[in-house]
Amino acid sequence: MRRYELVDRRDIRLVTDAPVPVPGPLEVLVRVRACTVCNRSDLAYYHYYGLRDHCAQGCYGHEIAGVVEAVGPGVTRVAPGRRVFVRTPLTTGYAEFALAREISVGALPDAVPFEQGAILQLLPLAVHATRGVRLGDRVAVLGQGPVGLMALRMAALRGASHITAVDLDDWRLQRSARFGADATRRVDGSTEQLLGTGAEFDVAIDAVGTPTTFNAGVGLVRQNGLVVMLGTHHVDTRVTVDLVAWERKGLRVHSSAEPLDAARAQALQTAERLARTKELFLPELLTHTYALEELPRAMEQLSASRALYPDAGPAPYDGPPRETLKVAIVP
Incomplete structure (x- = not known):
């Protein structure tokens, strides 16, 4: 499968023959239909890899929507063919497939496009x-x-x-x-x-x-x-x-962190219910969509941000990226 990997500071590389992950116990394999770029974590990992220890530990590309491809032993909440969004995956969503724990997977309503559904990771x-x-x-x-x-x-x-x-x-x-x-x-x-x-x-x-x-x-x-x-x-x-x-x-x-699985599950269930309503205005959050191969272009667009520089130091930008909110990457 195709998958982007963050290998160094401001260095992401497209691998075209990466192995498809195999779901283990209580894990779900998702065929990625969209992955939105996290305006803080993904960008911080991209710019500070090697400079901040935690930037090599988080999942680069973690806002995913897609369809369940396969499930591991013990999974009961979802089955292959189910449309889902993912709270926090185990592997990157800048790929054709991603792995996640069952507890991190929420039901995505049919009426919500995948590009908008990936934004539900924030909910x-x-x-x-x-x-x-x-x-x-x-x-x-x-x-x-x-x-x-x-x-x-x-x-x-x-x-x-x-x-x-x-x-x-x-x-x-x-x-x-x-x-x-x-x-x-x-x-x-x-x-x-x-x-x-x-x-x-x-x-x-x-x-x-x-x-x-x-x-x-x-x-x-x-x-x-x-x-x-x-x-x-x-x-x-x-x-x-x-x-x-x-x-x-x-x-x-x-x-905002959910330190325990019980809190994570409760917040995810609330998010599932809200996703079935028209109260979230997801279309207004999505401003750009790019193909997987265009991920470097999306990263550069989002990198024009004051928030990526130390608070007390100089920066080439005085605010956020111009007229940009969420950017979706579509394999």
Whole structure:
């Protein structure tokens, strides 16, 4: 089969005779019909392979939709021929086939195209990240990339009374209202602009994953407010915080990760139910589609991003890639 492999920093190579994986116990083999590029993890692995240890440990190409080709012993939830999306695979989705654990596979409705279905990998993250949003909460979502927009949508569905979308880019902020934002705030990335008047919100969701956005969340929430770590700190892996400020406010914090299989399964089941509705606006998240052989071109397009550079350092870009959200790769 054809498969792309990340072999070095900014070096991906197409292998045309890779072996098709064989599913083991409780594993599923998926014929990949689309794999969307993760705007943070995949790009960080691509740019920091060899410079950050974790960039050689994650799965490069993990947002998959396709059809079950075969199942291993003990699999009962899915069967060959079933349309699925994958939360986290065992092998890359930039290939004709990918392997996944049964617990990471969700049912994909017939009405959802594969290119859009691959984006559903973000949904369990957004479900888990917004678990602390309560009816009537005032919520700020910092970052209006794909995962930020998905979190914004989930906060709206959970009953937030007012949601403010924050981003560097006007084009992305224009889409925030469709996803449920009541107000938008365009910023230049400085802490002062991010804070606004301060202490306005019950919940601040950092969907960017930089020291600036994470610490801005502390200033944005009220006493005993909640700060959510949804964006991944792949570039600035060590973040300094003011513990006195945290103590004085008595803040709560949680991440979007599902550390246990039970939490992962629950979030995936919620995502399956939501995928059957028309509440997610997946067509508006998908902006580009490329053939598998064009993956290098897609990586370059998405690489025009300020988020790929250390927060305190210089960068050739002042925001996200122009008019780009999700990019799908189709074998």
